[in-house]
Amino acid sequence: MIPFKKLAVSAACLVFILVGIAATRPPEHEHKNLKILPKDISDDDLDKVMDGFKAALGVKCGFCHAREKTPGSDHMDFASDEKPEKNIARHMMKMTAKINKKYFSFNKNEQGETVPAVSCITCHRGNSHPQDH
Numbered sequence: 001m002i003p004f005k006k007l008a009v010s011a012a013c014l015v016f017i018l019v020g021i022a023a024t025r026p027p028e029h030e031h032k033n034l035k036i037l038p039k040d041i042s043d044d045d046l047d048k049v050m051d052g053f054k055a056a057l058g059v060k061c062g063f064c065h066a067r068e069k070t071p072g073s074d075h076m077d078f079a080s081d082e083k084p085e086k087n088i089a090r091h092m093m094k095m096t097a098k099i100n101k102k103y104f105s106f107n108k109n110e111q112g113e114t115v116p117a118v119s120c121i122t123c124h125r126g127n128s129h130p131q132d133h
């Protein structure tokens with residue numbers, strides 16, 4: 001099993017993540033449906049990860065997240081897994097973490113911690129479909 005913290009760091013997009021994630025703060029509120037990220041991730045760190053996804057793929061939050069079902073509501077239901085893109089993103093997070101762990105373990109900082117060499121943006125470069133560009 002990959003330690004959760006390392007997995008979170010690898011899965012997130014490098015530019016947005018290096019600052020901050022190391023400082024673990026108590027969770028500000030519960031996130032309901034985290035399967036890859038640490039369940040006690042702080043709101044700040046979760047925001048950094050999500051902003052990284054958004055930038056790496058050149059999309060808005062609604063690319064992966066569904067809207068609330070409540071009639072008249074235009075809020076997002078972030079915990080919902082309704083949109084297939086969200087689950088694809090989970091596969092991508094696992095894949096990215098595995099690439100870093102398996103093939104870039106030599107990539108260490110001065111503290112000896114593995115630095116994620118590959119992140120979403122490495123392939124996506126601001127496109128949701130990197131193979132078309």
Ligand code: HEC
Pocket residue numbers: 030031032033034035036037038046050051053054057059060061062063064065078079085086087089090
């Ligand atoms: C590329 C897809 C993608 C994009 C874009 C994205 N997210 Fe997410 N988001 C996810 C995935 C995947 C998870 C679940 C991660 C897990 O299972 O550990 C998640 C989880 C969340 C959660 C936690 C929900 C819960 O209670 O379980 C919040 C809040 C959230 N995202 C907010 C946002 C916001 C705000 C944006 C836009 C800035 C955004 N996301 C953009 C894929 C995305």
Ligand code: HEC
Pocket residue numbers: 011012053057085086088089092093096118119120121122123124128129130131
């Ligand atoms: C090794 C290269 C690579 C990395 C790293 C990568 N992706 Fe992808 N991703 C792809 C390719 C290629 C596709 C297109 C697959 C297809 O549809 O044929 C894709 C597709 C996706 C899709 C589906 C888009 C759609 O409309 O169907 C999502 C969502 C996604 N990636 C999110 C992420 C996230 C989030 C990360 C970082 C955690 C990430 N990817 C890292 C290569 C990569």
